Amino acid sequence: MESRPPGVRELSRARCFELLASGGVGRIGLSERALPVILPVRYAVSGERLVLRTSPGVKLEAAVHRLVVAFEADGYDPRGSWGWSVLVQGVAALLTEAGELEAARSLLGRAWPPVEGEVTRLVAIEGTFVSGRAFGSVPSR
Numbered sequence: 001m002e003s004r005p006p007g008v009r010e011l012s013r014a015r016c017f018e019l020l021a022s023g024g025v026g027r028i029g030l031s032e033r034a035l036p037v038i039l040p041v042r043y044a045v046s047g048e049r050l051v052l053r054t055s056p057g058v059k060l061e062a063a064v065h066r067l068v069v070a071f072e073a074d075g076y077d078p079r080g081s082w083g084w085s086v087l088v089q090g091v092a093a094l095l096t097e098a099g100e101l102e103a104a105r106s107l108l109g110r111a112w113p114p115v116e117g118e119v120t121r122l123v124a125i126e127g128t129f130v131s132g133r134a135f136g137s138v139p140s141r
Helices: 013-020 058-064 098-108
Strands: 008-010 024-032 035-046 049-054 068-076 083-094 121-126 129-135
Touching (some): 013 068, 013 129, 024 058, 035 058, 035 098
Antiparallel strands (some): 024 035, 024 068, 049 121, 083 121, 083 129
16 A cells, blocks of 8 residues: 655545646556557546547557556646646547547647647547545645
């Protein structure tokens, strides 16, 4: 059993998604050629799932094959007075329905980083297992 340092507290599922909804950049962890890889991604929250844009490669392959992935994002005060970290584990899936695609595109906005010449696809990660930790007084959105 892992012990927490003093002042670190567990976050509720709802608070985890609230913090994730601040959006930005997170990291997706998956397997490539049987080895772990962690890649930065820009993401948005849609209900209790994450959506992200990707191009051909390992992230798209994970979604096409509906593999289990991990996603982590965090936020902190540069002065060190507060911080949070959220981990989401779930199945990655390629978005294909017109309504889902339109909603995801509106959440994500323009491509970042700009992707030129490649067809981008939209992927969702279901929030099957969600956990988070924080210290200090983490501000509300």
